[in-house]
Amino acid sequence: MTWTSRQRAETARTFIVMHTILTRQQLSPNVTRLDVRASRIAQIRQPGQFVIVRRADDSERIPLTIADADPTAGSIALVIQSVGKSTGDLVALQPGDAVRDIVGPLGHATELIATGRALCIGGGVGTAVVHPIAQGLHRRGVKVTSIIGGRSKEWVIFERELQQLGEVVVCTDDGSYGRKGFVTDAAKEIIAAGGVDIVYAVGPVPMMRAVVGLTRPAGVATIVSLNPVMIDGTGMCGGCRVTVGNETRFACVDGPEFDGLQVNFEELQDRLSTYREFEQRALACAKDACQLEPAR
């Protein structure tokens, strides 16, 4: 059999997997859930693992934790906070659209305790990252208590999903829903009451830092999930380096979860601000549809 170049090229193309958006849900004013087809990842992903998504050619590679997966439907749930141009482009996608690339599952799976009681603390979009951890713990028979929070009622996400796995304490800054105050206020009480074997905390860096501020004196093991700037997600670029216990580690291959008591949060917070000016420029350019001149 002789093949023409065209036939061969077409055969090669059929191997490109289409990552179609199956459903899209607005979870809070700036948080969107996309359920995307990625069947292999849906089958093998474990709690704590992430994917890297690239919406189109010329788009950034964005690391996103796998919030949930449906192996039968072959889909994974991505929960995206729209903070800049790249995330804005992603959440603008509608069911039927597709993202160009998804690679994963990346990173280590969460180290789940086998018995006892776990406190899962989720701040903002971090609640979506806490969800698969709580799922994994629940599956093992660990007693799960979740504390989740947001600015006000409309910012609270994943409450219903977490309720299926154990007790949920909701906190809002303005008291419009659940108890008034930060997640750390509720955490402080629960930790003080005793019986917590481990804390899993995922959220903004100041929140995770504040949680560690509580657990360190209480002597409670604390796992945090870090989301530094990342490109390839396979250890190649070293952009995601974080200092853990005075050692440089790569969040993509050594993490993304680390012993919270050892993490240098100040450095992490600082490194996350590296491209702030660029992000603003990208947003401004996208909004004004300005003359896109290559930066020089």
Place this chain on the structure above:
Amino acid sequence: MPGKITTKQRLQIGRQKMPEQNSAARASNFEEVNLGFTEQLALLEADRCLQCKDPRCIKGCPVSVNIPRFLDLLAQGRVADAAQSLLDDNALPGITGRVCPQETQCEVECVRGAKGQPVGIGYLERYVADWARTHRDELAARTTLSARTSQLKRPADRPLADLAVRTPRKGVAIVGSGPSGLTAAGELTRRGYDVTIYEALHKPGGVLVYGIPEFRLPKKIVAQEVQRLQESGVKIECNTVIGRTYTVPELRERFDAVFIANGAGLPVFMNVPGENLKGVYSANEYLTRVNLMAAWQFPRSDTPVLQGRRVAVVGGGNVAMDSVRTAKRLGAREAIIVYRRTRNELPARTEEVHHAEEEGIAFEFLTAPVEVLGNDKRWVTGLKCIRMKLGAPDASGRARPEPVAGSEFVLACDVVVVAIGTRANPLLTATCPELKLNKYGNIIVDESGMTNLPGVFAGGDIVRGAATVILAMGDGKRAAAAMDEFLTKV
């Protein structure tokens, strides 16, 4: 058609110069520096080859290209035959013609180098490869014919077309679409195997697309070479990380053989204070942002890169040269190489050092960084360095640099790029614990390229540590032959 020329006439022709983009202009654009030979220059240069009876240049080539043969065909004006001959030996000639260190491989062996200058084999390889790329239909039309009838046979001395029919379609998985993986894929497909390459990134090419800059190796050329392989039947699955999406044992179950060529991977840092300040990059990250993610086109592309005014690049290899020349093109007023030995010890290719000098790159030789300095906002402001002097030779045979006490000084800069090497990425090997590794985490193979696991082969940087494109290709070629032998036996 000109008649045959005499050796004396050949000897009278001097080495032709590669036309280059003007150094002032190119220091601020990403277009290719070397422009390539014209037909006239190519034929003239090809005539310089003396057609030695015992050609040493072939032995200097890690993929054993039959150099005199393709040069002879070229000199006769039979450029299509030259292309066919070259492609039979080398799956990626457009790439090697650009990035191979010919001066230490084929050209250093050329007898004409003894008195005068060697034949410009690299330039001619590039010329013929570029002709092949732009005359694909012409070449495709003759492929079937030449495989049956031509004298241009491979060392395996079996007509490939027949082989493809005879061999059952056994499946081979290749991990990584860099130079080693692509070469092995090309060789195995021609031998009739069903080849699937798994690539971790979103684009095939490995270091050829994320590492080597556009001005040295245009991405269009890589894409076309990859496409040629795809058209010959090679399948490439991007976004697949072996060690995460699938493991080597899983591949071993699904395929008759596996070739691991996933590259070196993890960047090595200097391990000095201040290395996590904003403005410090590994060369891998810096080059990946610019090359793979097209950060030089920001905001047209979404990925940014910090554009320093004064960029210090630590290291003296090809990756350091690529980084420093990239910095210059991104608009750095000063782009400086910081290297702990002298110009004589620079591991980078002579041509790259030369090009860098022409483009106004500064060099701080006998200098080693001891600390990255930053301001109160944790942005890089400088590199604290110490002067070195050369001492007695070390294990590598090169003079060992020793610090000169009290010679510390501060080199002002706002971006630091660390280009001091890479180490083996444990992602794949950690999920295949049976695989034997050396103390550095590199996979151990026998002469044929086979690992301790039957049917699992490895090559390129994951075996050698950081090496060159052509050595990785040589491994791919050798492993392909060994895999063929292995699969014929089983």
